[in-house]
Amino acid sequence: MINWFTVLVSMLFSVALPHFFVKICVTSRNFNVTCRIVIMVKYRINVGRILKDIKGGMSVFRNIKVLEKALDATLLKNHVITHNIANIDTPGYKRYTVSFEEQLEEAIKKEKSNGQASSINRAGHKISDPLDDVIPKVLQVRTTKMRPDGNNVDIDVEMSELAKNVIVYNALVQKISKEFEKIKMVIQEGRR
């Protein structure tokens, strides 16, 4: 039986809070019809967004590409931190750091100011992708000193950086999974 009241309430919610709405739909799974309407609304939101992206010359995999860049850099950072920790007892060793956030931010800004991110502009010419220029930099900190032997690795700093890095990596993996889920939802026309 269709619970019209639930449908109505859900639809009202969908206008105000699309994400909250999805949660409701999951909890009231036994209302078949409600669920379908909910998913339809959600589907429309997603399709609308992705269609807008495509019309603006944006690839469906654009966000995934950004996340990929960040994942690569985070992995490199993990190697560098591990290398620093491994050399905690090496006399004269100077620690390395990775910088990429500023570059990525700049690339995204550049892309927004260009107004489009496709590799082909309106005149049909290929334009370079600012994201391809994002290469993580490995820098050595040579000016500081922690111990008389010249080593400047601070184990507390390195361990907290490592913990932070793992959390960032996990967050990025979660985000990239969600991106794939969205695309999958559009391919399946909103069905589950």
Add this chain to the structure above:
Amino acid sequence: MNFFKAFDISASALTVQRLRMDVIAQNIANAYTTRTENGHPYRRRLVIVQEDSQDKKFSQYLSESSAKFVGSGTKAVRIIEDPSPLKRVYDPSHPDADGDGYVLLPNVDTDKEMVDLISATRSYEANIAAINAAKSMAMKALEISR
């Protein structure tokens, strides 16, 4: 970029720290050894640790600010003998005492060795933590699009 490079880097450090612990154990065990193979008292051994990089032009790579990170952990290059003077103790009844009744004992300070042992243990633990972090990242990467 090899995903499992972090494991190799940490593993190299674990090997070095374990070698340090072995050498420290050797030093403590021989704290009173007055006769070694070459006839002299035992001398304290020390491990020389060096940064390990696959390429000799490591610094060049980095000055170019490339993403090519060629550092691959740490390595023990040599075990040397501590050149500091041996302890000279008056003990005429000792079989290795010289004409004046003095014995040359190894330059091993047990307290110093114990402190070094703690330091090696802590470094070992730090590298274990780094391996665990890399492991959790690798497991998380498997969850992409699951």
